[in-house]
Amino acid sequence: LKLYLDPEEDESINIGLVRLAKPLPEHEFFYLLNDINHLSFKRIPDLDIEGEFFHYFHPVFEAYHREFKNQILFIKNRSTENNKKKEITQLFADEDDVNFLLPNFKDVDYLIKTSDNIGEFSLILLPENIMFQIQNYELTSEEELYHLIQYYE
Numbered sequence: 001l002k003l004y005l006d007p008e009e010d011e012s013i014n015i016g017l018v019r020l021a022k023p024l025p026e027h028e029f030f031y032l033l034n035d036i037n038h039l040s041f042k043r044i045p046d047l048d049i050e051g052e053f054f055h056y057f058h059p060v061f062e063a064y065h066r067e068f069k070n071q072i073l074f075i076k077n078r079s080t081e082n083n084k085k086k087e088i089t090q091l092f093a094d095e096d097d098v099n100f101l102l103p104n105f106k107d108v109d110y111l112i113k114t115s116d117n118i119g120e121f122s123l124i125l126l127p128e129n130i131m132f133q134i135q136n137y138e139l140t141s142e143e144e145l146y147h148l149i150q151y152y153e
Helices: 026-037 144-152
Strands: 013-018 042-050 054-065 070-076 081-084 110-114 135-139
Touching: 013 144, 026 054, 135 144
Parallel strands: none
Antiparallel strands: 013 110, 013 135, 042 054, 054 070, 054 081, 070 110
């Protein structure tokens, strides 16, 4: 029996919000990011989300920063693929064929998550004229994405 609260359950998760300055194919963006940071981002299995009407897929890219001993994940905010599970028969269904991990930030292209959960993303050098400054964002345990990331790890 646990007679105490697990302190990790109440901790927030720090993520970075990445907005691209112009649309770029994923392979080109990660080539530039790898080149300037001397990293090796690779695609790993997608983050998949089960909705009532659709099954959504969000691409995930991973690299390990040797100098800082830190794993870096880039997760696409907008789903790139979906599988329709059943027809929408409701008049006001709150589910669409495109899913956003952060629906209030539809202009965000990628979410960054680091293994050390530090909200400082300055160790990632930004390709010139490709992306805006990384915005820090704190996910609390009340948010759905918080639990999704915890499950995914």
